[in-house]
Amino acid sequence: MEAANPETRIDAYIRNVANALVQIEREGVKNDVVEIARAYLKDSIYYLSRGDQFNALATIAYAEGLLDALRLLGIAQFNWSKTDDLIRRAQNKVFVAGTFEIIHPGHIAYLRHAWTLGRVVAVIARDSTVRRIKNRDVIIPERQRLEVVSNIVYVHKARLGYEDDMFRVVEEERPNIILLGPNQPFNENSLREELRKRELGNIEVVRFNDYVDCPLCSTTRILKAISNRFNQG
Structure with a gap:
């Protein structure tokens, strides 16, 4: 697999959070924190589509932090995907x-x-x-x-x-x-x-x-x- 550029790595990062949210949705977990994380995900996809890598990275990091907090509190269960698989998908x-x-x-x-x-x-x-x-x-x-x-x-x-x-x-x-x-x-x-x-x-x-x-x-x-x-x- 060819070396991934920064945009591809951010794309893979976004996909990882998107996959985690799909797992949470399948578990039936619904609360305001999940919806805020989903909103940050949408923002990140938008920023990356406009070529704004900085804000894309910032917003997806916020979403990841919220989901990790839910997992630590035992409110949601999910697994993060392997980075190489996501980079391959992003390519x-x-x-x-x-x-x-x-x-x-x-x-x-x-x-x-x-x-x-x-x-x-x-x-x-x-x-x-x-x-x-x-x-x-x-x-x-x-x-x-x-x-x-x-x-x-x-x-x-x-x-x-x-x-x-x-x-x-x-x-x-x-x-x-x-x-x-x-x-x-x-x-x-x-x-x-x-x-x-x-x-x-x-x-x-x-x-x-x-x-x-x-x-x-x-x-x-x-x-x-x-x-x-x-x-x-």
Whole structure:
């Protein structure tokens, strides 16, 4: 494993605290101190996403101290992860792609899960690609969609895709993992075969299958709801 730079080490530190909070949540421990630690975790992720390593390190250290205090008091039980494993995770590049037209909780869950696997590269579909696949004009133009996704804290890098060959951007980014969304119409085996043909067979292809239960966790449903509301008016 290559030597980790300071940003990667802080990233791994953040992931360690995030893992501890997941363990605490599974144990059913809920109190104000846990919520404060969770808030510091969110702050740290945000600061690191903006390149502010100093405040990212400070806030995650506060969160770690609170969790250690809970463990010493016997209020919460958890184990810290091995640093090398977390650094390896922080060095992973996770490729996600989508239209990301109207951001909803399903998108956030997808990107949050991608973040747990490594550093996230989000590829935004071009306007022409959306028209071809969805048979409708795009509502939010590609540059605006790119700007929004670029500012989501779980995303390390966002970029536009290509109009001709969707694998071209994969060849350029060389991710370790491709994470498919639950509704994306790709067959995992066919995708792996195409990657092998392009000498990218070492990329792991996985699917995020956790559906978010909310009434408008779909751009299509959001647009339909807006249309119905205006038609009623």
